[in-house]
Amino acid sequence: MEIPYIVKARKDTGLTNSKIAIWLFLASEVMLFGGFFSAYVFMRIGADYPWPERTLPVLPGLINTFILIASSVTVVFAWAALKLRKWRQFQIFMGATVLCAAIFMCLKAVEYNVKFHHQAVRLNDYSIIEGHLDYKKDKDKNYIKKDGKKIEYNLINIKAESVIFSTVRFHKPWVEQILEQAEEQGSKMVLTEPYQGADGRADAKTTYVEAGTELSLDLLLKIREQHLKARAHNQKLRADALRCAWQIAKDANPGKRGWEISDQVGVDAEKLKPDMLTEMGAISFKIDSAAKLSFKPKNIKEADGQSRLRDDTVIKGKLLESPMKFHHVDAIDFQYLAMKAVQKGIDPMVAIENSWIIQNADFAKEAWEWHCEEVEKLEKELAKQDREPTLKDRYRIGWKEFSKKAEQEGMTDMGDWTILEEFKGPNYAARGEETFPHLAVPRGEIAFASKFVPQWNTYYAIYFTITGLHGLHVIGGALVLGYYLFFGRRMYETNPEWLANRVEVGGLFWHFVDLIWIFAFPIFYLM
Amino acid sequence: MSADAHSHDDHHHDPPFWKKYIFSTDHKMIGLQYGITAMLFLAFGFYLMMVMRWSIAYPHQPLPEWMSFFLTDDWKARWLSDGKLTGETYNMFGAMHGTIMVFLGIVPLGFGAFGNYVTPLQIGAPDMAFPRLNMASYWIYLIGGLIMCASFFMESGAAKSGWTNYSPLAGFADGQIVNQWLAGQTQWLIGLVCLITSSLLGSVNFITTIINLRARGMTWMRMPFFVWSMLVTGFLLLLAFPPLEAAGIMQLMDRVAHSSFFMPTGLFTSQTGLAELSGGGSPLLFQHLFWFLGHPEVYVLLLPAFACVSDVIPVNSRKPLWGYKGMVYMVLVLGFLSFIVWAHHMYMTGMGPVISTFFQTTTVLISVPSVVIITSLLISLWGGSIKFTPPMMWACAFIPMFGIGGLTGLPLAFNLADLHLHDTYYVIGHFHYVVAPGILFGLFAGVLHWYPKITGRYMSSWLNQLHFWPSLICMNVIFAPMLLQGMAGFHRRWYNGGDGYLDKIAGKAGEESANIFANTVAQHIDLNILMSMGAWTLALAQIPFVINLFISWKTGKKVESDNPWNATTLEWATPTPPGHGNFTTEPVVYRGPYEYSRADHDEDYLPQWVEPKNKTAASVSQDKAEPAALEDKSDA
Incomplete structure (x- = not known):
């Protein structure tokens, strides 16, 4: 006996086997991601440090959102083409879907890569410095490993x-x-x-x-x-x-x-x-x-x-x-320090004035003074709308602020920032050491140091876990859809309806993957 | 007999050995694979427990030779101290005993083996909806299990943070291993992800099969209770396991990427001092995600046992299952409620009174469907002409044993009582009563019940007596004293059985001491020896079963017909053993699953597949034999 209802639906349930199975599978996936999203809520509510808000560059995420939505549309067109028995059209739309998946993953890879090389360090006084570390030197030149990579010097x-x-x-x-x-x-x-x-x-x-x-x-x-x-x-x-x-x-x-x-x-x-x-x-x-x-x-x-x-x-x-040497510092963040100061009943501004970096690095002192003026301006600006600067506005000097300062002081003529910098972070080579200065932090001052990886804080932990798992789903889905695209011809000739069923089921999964991103994008990039 | 005829068929060449027995896609072979693998894992889990029981009973004495002769000296030197079990090793064995018994033993045996073998037969399907997926589930399960157990032989040893794997303990255990992928604690998580994947694929397959592959005429309310149980079990696995998978992945991140999902700020350990972690995580989150699975998991264990017993009892009491419809609704309610009781495992975490009241209420509520089901089973015996066949003995023992297990759970449902009993041997006694003499007895009933269908021979009744009676006695000898010890306050994780709490000033041991708890411990500590003796005897009692399982395969009494128990459900309509595709003719179902001792029928059973003789008889309206309307035949 053959297994029935593979191609044609059973009358009383109205469903093929694979249709039931994919919905069950998606129910299970909902529970899986439900677990992760509830972990996000738990992490955010329970965070005992300032939760990084709007910390990721929005543009790559936004582009990725549109790419995924587009791919969800094309996969439906691909299925429709198959239903109409138009193989060529199916190929085009399915090809577009897989291509979208590939672009999505490439952008994701760029995003990840930037973070993997971006160093953060929390000092004992809870101020945070971000930037890039020195590379290992070989007679004033960067030391190049056999595989052509530079290695960072942080020992x-x-x-x-x-x-x-x-x-x-x-x-x-x-x-x-x-x-x-x-x-x-x-x-x-x-x-x-x-x-x-x-x-x-x-x-x-x-x-x-x-x-x-x-x-x-x-x-x-x-x-x-x-x-x-x-x-x-x-x-x-x-x-x-x-x-x-x-x-x-x-x-x-x-x-x-x-x-x-x-x-x-x-x-x-x-x-x-x-x-x-x-x-x-x-x-x-x-x-x-x-x-x-x-x-x-x-x-x-x-x-x-x-x-x-x-x-x-x-x-x-x-x-x-063994100081930790920053080749370029691109952000100084006092949010955590301010939070701790308030908890201890100290004026945050005083605490910042007394922090190690303001006391020991002239550029930081200069930047902070400039920043305070900027905040004052912003305060006046926002007061007109009955609003106030956020903690992030007040206590964080990011790379965009550093660039703006350099621009105002006429050190560079690069403008505020370029589209490319939105993706890859500041262009150190062009903006130079005047904008993003060098800094050596004594080891004894460091409380915790990490790249922008899951280790840095629970925000990045949950960000990498959810988006990473989502990425794996994208890859898995693209592999399956790609299989129908490149190896589906034979089935198309013998049993096109079966292939259409499979594409439909694959498409359902693809919509689900899209849906996950629709949730992940706002909670990580916008909120 | 028909199977023989089948193999002579020229169109059906026997597949090669590896395809038939190893990489088989036939649900029956996969069911057997699950069953055999699960029993091997059960035996291993049992061994770990026997070693632990030595340490509890005789904490100062080296392991006896019979328990450790096959271990290398090197392994012993690493994990034992002067031949005695160390606390660390005890933890490792304890964690793995729980994991193996629950995830690698009972679930695969109940759901994997019985579900796979019996479900398609009972609904009249040729196989599972996705045979290759079915094979994948088995192999992923096996790989996951082996990964977990392989870690016993690595530098780190196996997982050692309890079967619940609570963070932060589980987050930094084995932290001294430089390559974290080779740490037992990490491998436990990898194995767990494999197991969850396996059960996910399995449950999708089961549910699809039950929904879509029912034979003509097999309406929902004609499905045996067995199938209903498997359906609910499938949904529990489908929906409850993924949150644990999420937790497992996050804990994996904590271990290999040093994130702090479950690691609080300022964590300080004696091994490493202040942990070099960002902190900011929530250990409580792990408990929530774990128990969100953990409680439905209890019913994943239990329902297959209910399923087996609900088939054995009507057959052997020659009476319909009492309150079949009520049982079906109750098992659905049970499935739903099991999702909203999880935090009763966490009363000790200091949750607020509102939340604990909620979970207390749902927990008490969930005892209602369980009691309805068990009572229905009991009433099914009432007024029947009971035959004490070998499976029936186990089924009858199941009811009171599970009853004890269930009722001792009630005090744990109440916050107030639980604060005293939590993490004591009372809890161990309670759930072992449910799982060991309860669930396992139900599954033994299933093995004996379907053995004639699988092999064409009965299992020996004499060897079964030799298995049954000592098992029944030993189970109670082991677990009843645990309830006593627990109420006295014995903690469930003492590797030395409480010896450390005795007041042992040289030469005065055993005398009344000013330390009141030491006196309590002294009063109850000797029960340890009784329980351990019971456990080792229980191991001996399993030998007749193993012998029976193998000997009867070749020498057991042959069955007289394809339906040796004169049962009514569809699996008995197949040839013995069922060939590939199960049924020789397309099965059609005319009536409900438990038509025993009908007044209008000569024999005392009327199988589901027997065509009604007389369409004008009163039975027709009851039978509603209208299978043709259910589907069009062009599909097949």
Whole structure:
């Protein structure tokens, strides 16, 4: 028996199988995105920091909205063409739909890419600085990796005297990185303590690895292997001994319950010692001439004297100056600082005057004074309409303000901003360092730093999650529709109605994807 | 017999082995695959529990050899301390026991296996609406399950933040693993997303099949209660799982992209100090999204058991299901209500009295449909000529066991009582009564009931006795003391069974102490040993079942006909075992599903598919045999 109702609808339900299935599937999708949108509401209501409002460039989002709406129209035309058995027309409209999807994803990729390279940093006083970091230099030129990419220079430097690896946990690439850095500076890293007695018993004088052996990945792996062997051996011994001890204790205390005698039962470590193998849970290396080791901030918990990598490697040594260097600062944001000041009952303006950046960077002080004048003007302007400047107007100096200031002061002649800048952010090369100055922030001032990625705050987290998932839906839908476009010909010739059904179902999904964007666009870009 | 005839047909070549048994698109084979896989996962989950029960009963003693002999020394050295279970390992086992039993065991067994095998047969469909999608559901489920379990053998170990995976604990567990994709806690989430995808595809398939592929004459109110249960289960899976998927994806973002969806500001842990996160997230949001699934999930577990029992009881009491229509409406109400009770799992989060009153009310309300269904099942026995066939024993045990489970849930519905009982062994006892002797017994009834259809042979009644009685006793030995301990205040996550709370000044252990709670613990701690013994005995009691399952396949008593139980529903109209396409002739349905002991009929059962002999008889108007009007035949 064939499965019925694939092409023709069942009389009493009036539906084909796939039509029922797609509506069910969409119901489930509604619940999925419902979960995300309610998360958005939760995040926004519960935010304990100033929620970024109207923070994304509207133009790319707006264009994308129209592109998706257009594609929803063309997909219906494609379906209609198929119903009329006009293959050529179907191809054109379906092609247009898939093309729209591709353009949408390209614009999305540009948007994402800009954010992935845009650095933000929150200082201890809750002021926020945004911009782009310095690239790693190779004799005054940008250092170019083999794959042609520049790498940013944002490292924590330590004058390391010794490094202690966790035997079971060390992360190989990081060991290699440490080795490489030490070698570059001509420092040797040697094992501090010998690994003794490994082949025999702990009290034997055989030495498995001599003290003074130079660090290499092979050495670490060798020690790890021996350590794991010893650990397994010792644990087995101890477990067996404990089992024996319990047997004896039970025999000696008939009728007693386990928990009544448990504190009398234990392993006699001294007695076992001759049979135990030496374990080496941590491997310590001395560095003969203290070398400067550098680590990515996200991998290290730094402290003067003793820092710790995420794989439990301990770096002993003095913390060196490792400021975070902004090649260009393109925004200073005091909204969070102002919020905190109000909570503490301090005048926000005073708090801003006392903030690190105003105290330490002349350009910031200048910009802030200019900004205050601008706000005053705006206040007068808005007062006519019985309105007030928003917190964002008051406390944030964005790249457009910086550009405007430069323009007013005659430093550039670029005008306020160009369409391209709406997409890609400010054009540093053209506007120069006068507009977007250089700044070095001492590491100690930094409370939290991140690119504009999900890590930065819950706004970006939910933005990337919803739009990313929506993007995956666009890709998935485009793949399916593209499949009908490029591989549908055979089915068109044998069973065009079936193909039309499939396109209809695909189109329904496509409308749904469009609908999600219709919700996502205003909540992320406009509100 | 007809299946044999089928295979001799020249037009039907047997597909190759891998296509027939492994990448099969036949709903019956997929159902069996689900069933076997789910039982293996159940066994694994059971093993984890046995180890945990050792730690609870004998926290200071090394695991016995019989429990751990197949583990490598290296693994033991990593996860045990002097051969004893560490708290961390206990958490890992506990989290995975819950996950495996719920997501990888019972749901696939109830919905995946029984739903797949029986539903299309009972509605007279040749297969599921989307056979290849059906295959995909199974494989995605298997992959998800394996991903979750594989993490036991990795550096990080498996997930260890409870089966509920609450943030922020689950957000930073395994944080020391540099590549977060290789952390057990992350793999749990990936596995979960796979499982949700699988059940989403499955539920779409089930609902479509039930709506569109019913045989001619199979009107809604002629569908067996089994099919109704599966329909509601399908909707629960369809609509309740996606919010958890959203939560899972957000937690995945928290782990791999270091976002702060569920991480509050200023989070401080002993491992890493002040977390280097933006903060600003809401741990409560995870709980809401989790329990939005979590409660419907309970009914996803339960309804397939109801379904099996509702088929076994009429067949073996030779009496129509009592109050069939009422049961159908009640299962629909149950499905709806299950979406608005979730926050009764969260009374302890300090929600306001208005919200807790709302959820308290809905929770009490939802007990009504459950009670109506269970009472209908009970009344169905009344005045019947009951035959205690092997499946019937399980079905009869299901009713009181589920009854205990359900009734002990009532105190938990009330905010006031729940504040005392929350997170104690009382809760564990309550839901295990529902799931283990309740749901599992119902599913055992199903296995024994349909086994003759699947294999053409009965399962051994003697081995079944050997399975049934010890299981019934052990289940109560394990779970009844939990209710007592829970009321005394035993916390559900103690890895040492409360030993840490005893007042053990050297040599004075067990004596009356000034520490009142220590005295309470001392009074009840010995129950741990009883329960653990019960659990291990329960494991032994499953051996006859496994033997029965395999031995009877080849040596069981052969069935005398295609309808060995003299049942009325459509699956018994197929050849034994049903071939590809299920029915040899197109099935037509003339009447409701439970026509037993009719006065106007000679035999004590009148199957749905038997054409009425006498159109003028009074039964015709009742039968309303007008299948031809339902569709036009050109489609087929």
